[in-house]
Amino acid sequence: MKSFDPMNSGEDYSEFENQLRGMALRQPPPEWKSLLFPPVPPPLFPKPLLLGIAACWVASLGVFLATPEREDLGPPMLPPPAAEPEIMDNALAIRMENER
Amino acid sequence: MMGGAKRGLTAKDLERIHDEHVAAMFRYGLTLLRDEASVRDLLQDIFLKLAQGRAEAMTAESEKTYLLRMVHHGAIDRIRRDKVRRDHAEAQPAETIFEASPDPDREAYRQRLDAALVQLPQEQREVVVLKLWEDRTFDEISHICCIPLNTACSRYRYGIDKLRALLRPVYEEL
Numbered sequence: 495m496k497s498f499d500p501m502n503s504g505e506d507y508s509e510f511e512n513q514l515r516g517m518a519l520r521q522p523p524p525e526w527k528s529l530l531f532p533p534v535p536p537p538l539f540p541k542p543l544l545l546g547i548a549a550c551w552v553a554s555l556g557v558f559l560a561t562p563e564r565e566d567l568g569p570p571m572l573p574p575p576a577a578e579p580e581i582m583d584n585a586l587a588i589r590m591e592n593e594r
Numbered sequence: 595m596m597g598g599a600k601r602g603l604t605a606k607d608l609e610r611i612h613d614e615h616v617a618a619m620f621r622y623g624l625t626l627l628r629d630e631a632s633v634r635d636l637l638q639d640i641f642l643k644l645a646q647g648r649a650e651a652m653t654a655e656s657e658k659t660y661l662l663r664m665v666h667h668g669a670i671d672r673i674r675r676d677k678v679r680r681d682h683a684e685a686q687p688a689e690t691i692f693e694a695s696p697d698p699d700r701e702a703y704r705q706r707l708d709a710a711l712v713q714l715p716q717e718q719r720e721v722v723v724l725k726l727w728e729d730r731t732f733d734e735i736s737h738i739c740c741i742p743l744n745t746a747c748s749r750y751r752y753g754i755d756k757l758r759a760l761l762r763p764v765y766e767e768l
Contacts (some may be wrong), residue, residue, distance in 0.1 A: 507726075510754075510758055511726060511754065514707070514726050514727075514757070515726050515727065517692050517693075517704065517707065517727070518692065518693035518695065519617070519621060519691060519692060519693060519727055520620075520621065520624075520690065520691055520692060520693050521617050521620070522616055522617060522620035522637075526616075526620075526634060526637070527612060527616075529634065529638065530612060530616070530634075530637050530638055530641045531605070531608055531609075531612075531641060531645075532638075532641060532642045532645045532646075534605070
């Protein structure tokens, strides 16, 4: 009987073992490959959704840039001081001066 | 390298593992469970664990050993869980790990070898299959089956002796 050494990696087989090793081995059915892989979860943000959002952003930016500036609806602005009419404080003095 | 197993493997990694190791995993699962549908379920569970990162990190050198150990643990769990169903299935002919041969003599030998393998205790059968047909060393077998090295050697010796005795009539016929 063949002796067994625990540290022997087992490369030296007997004739009987070699005959057994010569048997053709089965392979898993090829259709298993698709069955074994777990189903891929749908992406959180599918590509069409992202494309739609991007298109919305572009459209919004276009509208924003194309719209003219609107009037400021705040309190009325004062005209510049040069355009203001002269205030006639001393109207009597002015008239007397004209009569001379 | 599969150091990233904790994070889950990519589809590319899974495909590589499948292409390199699934045949050995399939035959080892068949040796233990003896039922193709159960082996398919077991392998699905294992690939799901790998994809979800529920497997420990492993190195390329020990990749096959690690995967076969996953098969071992998964199969033992199933055998314990489905003991009643399995007892009933024992009566059914076991599914074989060998390819059918068109040569009638070789096919007859294959059937006798199948019958002889089934007669081995499961502990001896798995060691013999791993050693003879999956080319694993005793050290690797001891890791896969979670047994001491000497136990792996002795189970192999007893298994081979029993196979030789069971197949002796075939050789005498030839």
